Amino acid sequence: MxxxxxxxxxxxxxxxxxxxxxxxxxxxxxxxxxxxxxxxxxxxxxxxxxxxxxxxxxxxxxxxxxxxxxxxxxxxxxxxxVEMIYQDLGLSDNLSIVENVFLGREWTAGPRGLPVLRKRAMRSRTREVLETLGIDLHDMDVLVEGLSGGQRQMVAIARALVTENAPxxxxxxxxxxxxxxxxxxxxxxxxxxxxxxxxxxxxxxxxxxxxxxxxxxxxxxxxxxxxxxxxxxxxxxxxxxxxxxxxxxx
CATH class of the missing domain: 3.40.50.300 (P-loop containing nucleotide triphosphate hydrolases)
Known part of the structure; x- marks a missing residue:
């Protein structure tokens, strides 16, 4: 052990x-x-x-x-x-998969006080995590409101895995x-x-x-x-x- x-x-x-x-x-x-x-x-x-x-x-x-x-x-x-995924998942229906995965943890670049979202990098990282876990969600820009319950759960799991410190x-x-x-x-x-x-x-x-x-x-x-x-x-x-x-x- x-x-x-x-x-x-x-x-x-x-x-x-x-x-x-x-x-x-x-x-x-x-x-x-x-x-x-x-x-x-x-x-x-x-x-x-x-x-x-x-x-x-x-x-x-x-x-x-x-x-x-x-x-x-x-x-x-x-x-x-330690990451906890609650039963309500805490996802925002009006945001995309990528936006939910990085919600509150967005990657930014640029000068202090004038950050720019690193959208391409966040989309790439989201796809990488989903593919690593064998999750098939092709369109990273689809709104979460259009996903099934199982797909929502997978987005919540993916969000837990893109933290700065690997869980x-x-x-x-x-x-x-x-x-x-x-x-x-x-x-x-x-x-x-x-x-x-x-x-x-x-x-x-x-x-x-x-x-x-x-x-x-x-x-x-x-x-x-x-x-x-x-x-x-x-x-x-x-x-x-x-x-x-x-x-x-x-």
Whole structure:
């Protein structure tokens, strides 16, 4: 086993009297898919928001490539190689594929105070990333509003990969929730390709059979606590549902 790229050690988070996450630990290796499952309110989103830097834990520590995530901010997590793709994707329908991929991260040239967008370079880089991942989107100038749900997900993934610091950990929140069977398979195939290229991928999902087939390991949450963290091959759908519903009593 190689050294974990992401280590979460005993993190807890409360909002007033509500304990959202309690003493959760797990790790993810490079080239590994970790599935995260649990009922609504199980603490999945809060836990992943801590990984992405959006939320600071009350106690515990997160380490990325052996370095502590401190200060605990999205910018610092991104600088250390963590990218999170939220369920709503955060795309702008009235912008093109290239404009969405580089939204807020545009490449510019020219004198200070008078920047010029490097449109050709951004288009070339977008095409390079998409082709590397086996994504077939020929027209880089098409508006995102004209894309299917699966294509939108692929644009969001491409955006995560053109950051200044190449990501090492990619967290995806319900990447196939709004997709049909064919498009879901396309996105899952892309996730596998990311894993095979050495990325650590964390997938939050409510589709139990799908995530069991996709992930190398599984993290099951119940009431803000970890109730299982181990290989998927030791689980089936029935056992996984038992853990989600009954927790430690399963």
């Amino acid at each position: 190689t050294a974990p790229v992401l280590e979460v050690a005993g993190v807890s988070k409360s909002y007033g009297r509500v304990r959202a996450v309690t003493d959760v630990s797990f790790e993810v290796q490079p080239g590994e898919i970790l599935g995260v499952v649990g009922d609504n309110g199980a603490g999945k989103s809060t836990l992943m928001n801590m990984v992405s830097g959006a939320v600071a834990p009350d106690t515990g520590e997160l380490r990325i490539g052996g370095a502590a995530l401190s200060p605990h901010t999205i910018g610092h997590a991104r600088a250390q190689g 090492r950990v990619m967290v995806m929140d319900e990447p196939t929730a709004a997709l049909g069977t064919t498009e879901s398979q396309g996105v899952n195939d892309l996730i596998v390709r990311l894993r095979d290229r050495g990325y650590a991928v964390v997938v939050i999902s409510h589709r139990i059979p799908e995530v069991l087939d996709l992930a190398d390991r599984l993290l099951v949450m119940k009431g803000g606590r970890r109730v299982y963290h181990g290989p998927t091959e030791t689980l089936d759908v029935e056992r996984c549902v038992q853990l989600i519903v009954q927790g430690d009593r399963a």
